[in-house]
Amino acid sequence: MSAPTPGESARGSRAGVGRAGRTVARNVGIPLLSIVLLLALWQGIVVVFHVAPYIAPRPRQAILAVTQNWSVLWPLTLGTIRETVYGFVTGAALGLTLGVIMAKVPVLQRLVYPVLVLSQAVPIIALAAPLVLILGFSVAPKVVIVAWIVFFPVTVNVLDGLSHVDQDLINLARVFGAPRWRTFLQIEIPATTTPLFSGLKIGATYAVTGAIIGELAASDGSSLALYQEHANSNLNTAAVYGTTMLMTVIGISWFLLVVGAEVWATPWQRRSVARRRWSRRP
Secondary structure, eight states, X not given: OBXXXXXXXXXXXXXXXXXXXXXXXXXXXXXXXXXXXXXXXXXHHHHHTTOOTTTOOOHHHHHHHHHTTHHHHXXXXXXXXXXXXXXXXXXXXXHHHHHHHHHHOHHHHHHXXXXXXXXXXXXXXXXXXXXXXXXXXXXXXXXXXXXXXXHHHHHHHHHHHHHTOOXXXXXXXXXXXXXXXXXXXXXXXXXXXXXXXXXXXXXXXXXXXXXXXXXXXXXXXXXXXXXXXXXXXXXXXXXXXXXXXXXXXXXXXXXXXXXXXHHHHOGGGTOXXXXXXXXXXX
């Protein structure tokens, strides 16, 4: 067995860099291209069909409505982000806990699961008013609304993941005398990671929606949702579209953060064997 020559190492390094570059281009370039195409389609519709500015502005006008008023929008955006993060973390923790408990206690699962489904049948906008009466005009009702939206998909996916763990692995662990807590941590939890992140990604896409609904119902005077509502009442269409784009950016950013956490937490989904530093040859 001989070590690789300097030329072989250099070629291997260049090949690795090339693969990494292609991966980045595919994962970043294609989504950016889709956004550019969407903006171009928006621009084309407005221009070709001569859409009046008070109905739909051009993308540049909507973006300028945000950038030119950024000093006002930035604190409001931070508030929406804060509500989204607090509610998402609360809902994810509640969903994970409920999913594990219900999977381990079948009687509790049969008792609680219908109630969970019923909770999601209540229109979230109808839930906002009672929450304001109970919790007041503060950040609490907004966090509760976001958590209410997030916890259900997390609970269902965790429950589904724990219900489909490979029983052969669990039986094998028991044969070797592994305690229940170790079986849970080393077999059941890893098997549930993929369904868990599926639920988290679903929750991430709706978390900002919950925060905006909460701001419309429970804001005490200043919020991103109320800024948009005020712009709409003043027929400031560019600001309406601009704040909509800003809300969308918040939602997409939070979704990408969850995807990044999934990539970090589940390296086995991208490779089945450890990477070699160099290849050996006889």
